[in-house]
Amino acid sequence: MATSSAIPYVLSDKVREAVANCKVLVVGAGGIGCEILKNLALSGFQNIEIIDLDTIDVSNLNRQFLFRKEHVGKPKAVVARETVLNYNPNLNIKAYHDSITTVEYGVNFYKNFNLVLNALDNRNARNHVNRMCLAADIPLIESGTSGYTGQVELIKKGLTQCYECQPKPPQRSFPGCTIRNTPSEPIHCIVWAKHLFNQLFGEDDPDQDVSPDTADPELAADAGKLALNEENETDGDVQRKSTNLWAKEIDYNPEKLFNKFFQDDIKYLLSMENLWKKRKPPKPLAWAEASSHEGDSNTIIENNLKAEDMQVWSLSKCSKVFASSISVLKSELSNKNFLVWDKDDKPGMDFVTACANIRAHIFSIDQKSRFEIKSIAGNIVPAIATTNAIVAGLAVLHAFRVLGEELEKCNTTYVRQKSSSAKTVLMTESVLIKANPNCYVCSEKPSVNVSVNVDNMTVKEFETEVLKKNLNMIAPDAMLDGKNLVVISSEEGETEINNNKKLSEIGIIDGSILKVDDFLQNYELTVYVTNYVPKDTTEPQFIVHGNTENLRPVEEMNGIVYSGGKESPNKQGEAASKTGDKMVTDDDEPVEVIEPQSSVDDPQEGSSVKRRKLNPTEEEDDDLIMLEDDDD
Structure with missing residues (x-):
């Protein structure tokens, strides 16, 4: 690996002409996407199309500089187009507020472009664009950042590896029985709360059952089934019925919902005695007790100096938010078949925050602020606007080389905060990374x-x-x-x-x-x-x-x-x-x-x-x- 040869780069007349005449697709209008669009607009590119499914959130404004406060709630692609036109009114730029994976954007759609630049934030869409560019035989420039680090890579059929040539590291995973029976970390409670949201308001999926798990490997013999039978004898089959159906039957009554999930289900868990031989058992919590709770040692006292999102809500506030968010979500559900949880949707985020903290309290787990829970639930890491700008610049430099038919010089480039050996923030691979001959996507016979x-x-x-x-x-x-x-x-x-x-x-x-x-x-x-x-x-x-x-x-x-x-x-x-x-x-x-x-x-x-x-x-x-x- 050597220092980057991407800078400086002087455009030849041939490249300038290619830049002016080419058609470019930018997938994603987030942190890197905004920077790429600005660079394209100011570098002579005339024909640009941008696609993004998201709308603008307040949290985007600190780094996605094409957006302002008045744009919150509007489609990113549409606003990005309007803002970029202020830099260069002569641009021919088209925006799509849509998902790149929909059927409208097939291989023939990609063949309209000379180049595709990815600025995506998810693996599924990246996999899809990778396959589409391979099928259309169009050069794809991948880019991404995480904090102070970043990476830019060319993907070209027959020349380089594709996005799926090497398997990606697995996500952090949790056994289902840990989520439903024995949480020990805040994230376990947050996952459970997101599960509960889907059970009450989302698509009915038995795989997301929040009920205690009787198949827990730690349970001896039929202990779990015995507890289940005893419970059904007294309470009927209420708890084993579809959570969504049961919630509708009681008209989403907050008190009954609360008592089921935080009192009755916890009592059921306590009947599985083997689970608590080496663990601190949970403490069932009733609606009446939570509503009148005055606070605990983990709660930051609310005041006007702290933003509400940064506070750890009291148990009483959690119960109130639980009730109010259910009311709003119930109303939203009346006009739809189901709801999809989104960390930027206030009622959904409030519901998950309240439920996660109530469950954490029951299991003696540290409670978190709404801001912290949003970060965990949405897998948010701090973003550095400077890194976005560097990576976007490198992506456009790669675009120049592609259009100048210098693809062999588009080596993968890395950005890092510090390199102990070369003492530089930019490093490149010495050669293009070749395709994996056994890749099940880009090999000759997958x-x-x-x-x-x-x-x-x-x-x-x-x-x-x-x-x-x-x-x-x-x-x-x-x-x-x-x-x-x-x-x-x-x-x-x-x-x-x-x-x-x-x-x-x-x-x-x-x-x-x-x-x-x-x-x-x-x-x-x-x-x-x-x-x-x-x-x-x-x-x-x-x-x-x-x-x-x-x-x-x-x-x-x-x-x-x-x-x-x-x-x-x-x-x-x-x-x-x-x-x-x-x-x-x-x-x-x-x-x-x-x-x-x-x-x-x-x-x-x-x-x-x-x-x-x-x-x-x-x-x-x-x-x-x-x-x-x-x-x-």
């Missing part, structure tokens, strides 16, 4: 092995959990090779009859081969199925095997980057590993939970276990090898 219990998993579960969530497809079609049988179709209703059938019932057995394609992504994949029966409930439901020698997560050992068990040519591990391997981003990231309890610290090499997301939304992310835009 393939992957999936081990699954064919007698247990349904077709719908295979589509949702394996193809969409794990292999990042949007609208897959799957055909059983050799039988010409379509088992999964993206056409609505065409294969709906297969949804609840087990894989083996439709002929998918050990050794079966599925030909899968995603028309939107113009992506084809061969899936080899192996029957896999977990030994017990602690085993993952399925395993997706990468190419174990070439698709291993990068790991740092003594300052040297290793990949696939071999030492990387990059000897300066500090530069790549600390910048590119395991960075977080401040966007709306649903926390993942693994069920049932399984080891997440030492997963099987070359594979990824099935994970269930707590709050799937349009925008979501996790710790990436490629850094993320700072947008929240």
Whole structure:
């Protein structure tokens, strides 16, 4: 690795002409996106299109400088366009307030552009744009920041690695039984509260049940089931009924909801005696007690000098906010089929803050301010506007080289606060990073092995959990090779009859081969199925095997980057590993939970276990090898 050769860069007449005539797509109008748009507008680019799904929030204003206070609540892409036109009124710039993953933006859409610049804040969208640019054979410039660190990378079919050539570090995960039964950290309570929001107001998903977990591995024999039976004898089946349905039956009565989740469910947990032999047991809390509570040692006294968001609410205030937020959310739900939790939506954020702190109090866990809970729930990390500006500048310099047909000079460039060896903030790879020959996205014949219990998993579960969530497809079609049988179709209703059938019932057995394609992504994949029966409930439901020698997560050992068990040519591990391997981003990231309890610290090499997301939304992310835009 050497110091960056990206600066200085003098534009030739050829490049100037290409800049003026090319058409550029910018995906994302957040922290980096704003800087990129400004750079493009002031560098001679004339034809720009910008797409972003988000609207402007107050928290964006400290670094997304194209936006002002009066823009809060408006679409980012639309406002960014209007502001950039003030810099250069002659620009031909078009804005889309939409998701880049929708069907309107297929391969033909990408072929309209000479270049795509990513400024995204989530992995799913990055995966999608990566595949679309590969399919359209359009150069893609990836960029991202996290605090003082950043990264810019060129992705070009046949020349460099793609975004999915190397697996990304896994998200921090929590066993479901920890979330539902034995929380010990504030984040456990926050995840539970987001679960509860979805159960009451979101899509009805049994996988997000907030009820105590009777299948907890720590429970001896049938202790949990016995407690459940005893409870049902006295209270009927209230607690086992759909939480959403039950809440509607009681008209979202705050007192009854409170008593169920914070008193009755806690008493139920206490009946599982084995859980509390080595733990401090929780203390059930009734509505009447919480409402009249005057405070505790963890509570910061409210005053006019502190912003409300920075205070740790008293138990009494939590109960009041719990009731008021339910009232507002109930009203919002009356006009919709379901609500989607958003950290920037005040009622939803208030509800999660109140519930998380009440549960934390019950389990003797430190309570947090609304600001802290928002940061944790949304996976927000501090953003540095200067880093955004540097990375955006590097991205546009890469664009100049691409248009000047100097792609071989677009080496991956890293930004860091300090480099002990070269004493510079900018470092570049000495050569372009070549594609992984075994990548299941950009290799010549993409393939992957999936081990699954064919007698247990349904077709719908295979589509949702394996193809969409794990292999990042949007609208897959799957055909059983050799039988010409379509088992999964993206056409609505065409294969709906297969949804609840087990894989083996439709002929998918050990050794079966599925030909899968995603028309939107113009992506084809061969899936080899192996029957896999977990030994017990602690085993993952399925395993997706990468190419174990070439698709291993990068790991740092003594300052040297290793990949696939071999030492990387990059000897300066500090530069790549600390910048590119395991960075977080401040966007709306649903926390993942693994069920049932399984080891997440030492997963099987070359594979990824099935994970269930707590709050799937349009925008979501996790710790990436490629850094993320700072947008929240």
